[in-house]
Amino acid sequence: MGAEDILTETESKQLKVFTLGHFVVIDGDKFLSETRGRSRKVWDLFKYLLVNQDRVLLPDVIVEQLWPNQPYDNAKSAVRTLIHRLRSLLGEGVDLIRFTQGGYIFNRHQDLWVDVNVFESCCRQARLAAKQGLIQEAMNLYRQGLSLYKGDLLPECPYSDWLIPLRSHYRRLYLQSVVELALLLRESHAYAEIVEEITRALLIDYFEEELHLILLEALLDDGKVAQSKWHYENVTSVFYREMGLKPSPAMKRMLRLIQERDSDSGKVLDFSAFREAMQSRQQTNEAFFCEPEFFNVICNLEIRRAERNGGQGLLALLAATSSELGTETARTWQEDMAALQEVLQDALRKSDVLCRFGQQQFMVLLPNTTLEQGQRILQRLAASLKDRELLLRSRLQPLTPHDKT
Template structure:
């Protein structure tokens, strides 16, 4: 009987198929976790024989070794039976036993995506120019996601997962550098979109994405992506945008203003959407500019402007958990937006704070506004265990 080619996917999912995709073992079906773990381990370390004790420690670390030896034999029988479907009944020959150790039989042609990926990365490392870029792009295409995502937290899988992930990120960053030199911004955007879906916390990926959007004349998309990233970092890590991201945001605004236009077109672009009645929300960098402009105006007009800082904490006065903070700040944003006047300005100042500017308002007005926000928040979300603390000060005019 002709031996079938066995294809194994370990990046983004785990599956073993006969090459046609008709017969498949996959972590997406209801297959036994122990069967899958045994297969994953045997394929990952198919370059060596694995002692019985090592498999027992992997699968039943807390059980009696003698009892586990018998359980392992039963599990091997089930695993070989599962392989029969993808190998034409050759499961027993694929998992072999020699001298008290088990191994994947490499006499059967087995194509493993991790090995193909690693090979492509090695070829890229030794190549130059267009050939290097071709291998990098091939590597990126092969990486469909993290190594064994449903097993990645296991001690044995963690370093392997990190190894492949780092190879992938290096390939992406190198490819972006080469594509950028050739002004292939569409390709950079496509690569970065895939990469940030796999690793949304790599800031360099986001910087590359925004720079490519900007270079491609897609200023609004660049701003949208910047906003998405800053919200992500606020919600997940409680940190403000890095200086690099902030500088890039300012560059986007500059580019947006460099295009020559007819004054009528400019006026149309400056106009807000019809029916906009909520308060004006902006990034903190813009808030600073508006504050400074208002401070100048106050000197001339003698008017008053209040600024207020609203802080979210738990009912005991401590910081909320990361998950609760993200949820609470999102809901508070909604409430602040409709509780303020359309001429008021606010921004996200930190992971737990909103900064608010109230033109033509005195201290008493400010207190009323803050009370209104707190009251509206409690009415809208009565079951949220969060406390809103606020302080307010008059603007210091620029003398």
Template structure:
């Protein structure tokens, strides 16, 4: 009878490792990538064998080896040595060669997380599977999936379709499991599933919509609204797009549900006062920015004071949009510099993926230039990449009579 101790526990999600008998083999930069490529490929295809020709084509595409047949034999020898040394088993043949094909030894008792996930998913999707069993299986999938499939092998073409396949299974399992838990009014269990899924795939709106619903259903309306603010800004800042109409509609429903009658004005004033406790410029979404603009343009029509609009645009040295990683970092540092440099009466908002719009109160043209000079100096202190430029244009706010 096989025991748990005799199994080889193979992890393919979030990282790659093999555990057996107290020993663990992990992906290491000390060994060449080809060794890991061969091992991962044989495990992923362990239900069958792969011909030498196919392995050569996979490992050395476009004839990148002078003597591929010999190179394959040497690579297999190195891999066998690593496995036998790691698991202290010189007698066992980990990799079998038969009829010009290689395969992982079928006598090895292996528990592979990717195989388990596929088995659980197929069982859960059967029409004969009852609800409780389906929920249990999908929860098992969410437990096993701890990140994308073979994350350190992103350049391998054979990995890409499998990564998409398993990720789709995980997201669907997380959504269905969370929905069933919410139907059972197990909101904490649903939140655990959804929070993990949101950390793995931060841009999957279906996960965030369910997470916000679960927070609201659990009674934590404040956290639900805060998560909506977080994900709308995250998606817009990183991708330059707005969240779906469905997510916005759900937000409006939750926002309405938290309204209540308050008879004590001092309680309302205290809540407003606490919300106003911030340092530096006021940051807000562009819709809020437009409302503030409307109010200020009416105010200065009577006061006669001046307010300036400033548009900050980030570009590379050629005036083009920077690479995603550079742009994200530059925009973050520019926001920090602006908040720290500007006054509490000033307002800043993200206008586009490469632009911020500012509203600077009670300044003239010369003072506006001075403020922008200080802002640029602070930005250069925080972000020292000479290939990134920030262009500023400004104009006065026109009073509305």
């Protein structure tokens, strides 16, 4: 049965039952499920029979599952009364419930259409068609089935334990089918439809990482690098904030792909473009200022180079205080730090690296520098700070243990 056959069959049915995302029972143009109030228990019974449509359900089991906290001394009589009311609501022309072997079973009537049955049938037929190489037919069946999934099975019954296994089953089938459809769409370069289907699926389960990976890849393949970059930053932030999860290896690989194609119209950077990008991000001819984490990385690299080549280097810890004693305030030490940073970046060499070390100190890396050269640098810094009525406090130490002092 193809997608067109399923659509024709759906239109021919008189009684339709929707359970995915919302519960609605329609008989022709009449909404039966809108008869609420005292009918709640009747519709609860209908739902229970519907999701267990292949089983004979004994009255005692029905009462225990649906109303465990209510005393029903005569379960058979209570269920019989509800069955009678249910048949009246559904109409005499449709016999959906049969009594057999001391219990009740849902009758798969020829005039009955149930969304979960069609949804599951479409997804399974689509998978079979894909295996047989009928790609277009498979995609149409997937589209037909996925369009029926509006949300979890019977969401108005969140605390019904008897629904949990089936609810999980249909959710897994939906997410798996979305992924399988996306793989078929990728072969035909239908990136916009992939984005549409995945975006809808993320409303069902935002924390399914595979969906985000497929979405990011589709955006990249469609040349939407900026959009993929924004989505990556957003999803990794949400994963960490809500679940404490850092990017997985798969997400890190995706980030590298995004970075490769960034700022180059979706194409991988060549060496000339890479050099231009690097040059555009370089600072001026002053010392390099960075964050402490990056400073540590640079120091470790410099230590390795010094140990390999036998070079020398120094680390300097610097602070500045006002030459006017007794005038320190919360505001003046911040101003002193700003002045010290300005002097450091102006007076130090282009190859030197500095970072903030605590609130009132700077750490400076002086590569290829002897102790004598380091002391002259400190003297030059002290003179520049003196002009600003600041005193330099400093400590020097070798970058590596074998450096001579």
